[in-house]
Amino acid sequence: MKILRSIRSVNREFGGPSESLERSSAALIERGHEVEIVSLDPPSAKWLRDYPFPVHALGPGWGTFAYAPRFADWVRKRRAQYDAVIVHGIWQYSSFGVWRALHGTTTPYFVFPHGMLDPWFNRTYPLKHLKKLLYWPWGEYRVLRDATAVLFTSEEERLLARESFSLYHCNEVVVNYGTAAPKVDLDSAREDFLSGFPQLRGKRFLLFLGRLHEKKGCDLLIEAFTALGNFAAGDSPLHLVLAGPCADEEYLLHLKQLAATAAKEDSSITFTGMLTGTRKWGAFRAAEVFVLPSHQENFGIAVVEALACGTPVLISNKVNIWREIEADHAGYAENDDLAGTTVLLKRWLATPPETRAMMKKSAPDCFARRFEIERATDSLLKVLNQ
Numbered sequence: 330m331k332i333l334r335s336i337r338s339v340n341r342e343f344g345g346p347s348e349s350l351e352r353s354s355a356a357l358i359e360r361g362h363e364v365e366i367v368s369l370d371p372p373s374a375k376w377l378r379d380y381p382f383p384v385h386a387l388g389p390g391w392g393t394f395a396y397a398p399r400f401a402d403w404v405r406k407r408r409a410q411y412d413a414v415i416v417h418g419i420w421q422y423s424s425f426g427v428w429r430a431l432h433g434t435t436t437p438y439f440v441f442p443h444g445m446l447d448p449w450f451n452r453t454y455p456l457k458h459l460k461k462l463l464y465w466p467w468g469e470y471r472v473l474r475d476a477t478a479v480l481f482t483s484e485e486e487r488l489l490a491r492e493s494f495s496l497y498h499c500n501e502v503v504v505n506y507g508t509a510a511p512k513v514d515l516d517s518a519r520e521d522f523l524s525g526f527p528q529l530r531g532k533r534f535l536l537f538l539g540r541l542h543e544k545k546g547c548d549l550l551i552e553a554f555t556a557l558g559n560f561a562a563g564d565s566p567l568h569l570v571l572a573g574p575c576a577d578e579e580y581l582l583h584l585k586q587l588a589a590t591a592a593k594e595d596s597s598i599t600f601t602g603m604l605t606g607t608r609k610w611g612a613f614r615a616a617e618v619f620v621l622p623s624h625q626e627n628f629g630i631a632v633v634e635a636l637a638c639g640t641p642v643l644i645s646n647k648v649n650i651w652r653e654i655e656a657d658h659a660g661y662a663e664n665d666d667l668a669g670t671t672v673l674l675k676r677w678l679a680t681p682p683e684t685r686a687m688m689k690k691s692a693p694d695c696f697a698r699r700f701e702i703e704r705a706t707d708s709l710l711k712v713l714n715q
Contacts, residue, residue, distance in 0.1 A: 330713065331363040331410065335427050336417040337395055339368050339384055340376045342574045342603060344540045345630040346417045346443045352508045354382050356706040365411075367404065369395045369423055395421045404430035413713050414438040416476075419445050419469050420461070428472040437477040439712065444627020446490035449647070453544075453624070465494050473499040478712055482506035482628045485649040505708035506628055507700035510637045511610040522611030526570075526601060529615070534568035535674070536616035536640075538604065539631045541575035541584060546622035546645065546665055551587040551598065553622070553670035557678070567678075572612055574603040613638035618660075618677055622670040623648055636696035641688040643673045650700075657695035658688060 334354065339347050354364045369388035370377060377384055390397045404414070404427055414431065416424045419442050431438050451458040461469075473479050479499040481487040487501050511518070523530045535554070541547050554569045575581040588598040604612055613619065619635035619642045626632075626648040633650075635642050642660035644651055646669075651662035661676050663669035680688075 330412045332357065332365070332713070333404070333411040333414045334364060334366045334417060335404075335414060335423045336366065336368050337390070337421045337423045338370050339366060339380055340370070340374070341605065342540075345628065346441070348630050349506070349508060350417055351381070352702055353705060353709070356509065356702045358382070360706065367400070369397050369400065369421070390422055393421075395423065397422060397426070400426040401429040408434060408436040411436065416440045416472075418443050419472060424472050425468055428475060432471070432475045439478050439480055440473060440476045441480045441482070442486075442490060444486055444625065444649070446493045447486070447625050447627065448489060448492045449625040451493060462494075466496060470494070470496055476500065478502040480504050480709075480712065483649040485652075486627050502712055504712060505699075505705045507702050507705040508630055508633055508637070509702040510696070511634075513607050513610050515610060515614045515638060518607045518611035519614040520611070521607050522604075522615050525608055526599065528597070529568065529570065529599065532568050533565055533617050534570050534615075535618055535620050536570050536572065536612055536635075537620050538572040538609065538612060538635075539621065541571060541573050541581060542577070543580060544624050546624055546670065547571060547584055548587060549622045549665070549667055549670045550620055551584060552667055553674055554598070555587075555590065556667070556671050557674060569598045570601060570612065570616070571598065572601040572604045572609075610638060613640050616640055618643055620673070621645070621648060622665055622673065624665045633696060633700040636692040636700065639689050639693050641685070641692050643677055645669065653699055654695065657691055657698070659692045659695040660688065
């Protein structure tokens, strides 16, 4: 099967969808399928230089919608070369352009909304929601309505999507989703990470890894960490590591100001910037636990990557896979507010060492059973073949 995948950008700094696209494309190719990617990246983008798969970069797109005049024509003229087209993400021309090119043709296309229909966005950004309301009937509504299937990565995501807009109709399918286990020696990766951040060697630390964004609850995490006070006085000092890029300089400054107020002699907060490759896996391995108090998380690739490294996770109940995590005893979940995040950290610190050890063993089992990339690939191919 020859598959074309459409996405705004393959830049890994954009997080989950681009990361998953790369992993799942590798799994499809290993099974003998052909995969090409069409994006709205500028052809000169530095992140395309070492990208492992063919990318047709038809940008740069104009504005936040990323309109690129030649995109739809390019897809339309070449559609017969592909057995299926998969769209990753909505609200940008990488989805609407595919609809313009393929509606009314015999080429099937499928859409991963990647959580972008979650009503949290409507409540949090009311002005943006107003713009979406005006655009929805002639834009994304038709993209979803005419898709062969709209692919949700959890039952929770599917149900939430129905709440965003009153005009809503599509063929809903829930598929498995996941990523590949790290193909590195985790102990060596851990050493690589600690050699880069020697101040953390021998220290207990909580890890947040992902985009530093208000949606992720980074400010809540810092405030909850500060609120622990003397709660962990009987343990060795606890540290917090925030690893990831931040596109909003004002928000990053706000986080660092919060971190400065939390600084103590026996604990610290470290910002590492974006981690990739071996050093990223080493951070997961070295951490005592991974924390993501997100306000909205369709899936949470970083959550699953932590599990693959044998690291338990502390997440909010707005991460759509929280029920699976708790059912497998691979972590805890609480509300996505300061009280809930503080309780989340205190629950972990109050957990007996033997229970923590059991959760570390449960984490990779949970990953292998539910989120390993081969299971996700089986699920996706089943839908494409039907």
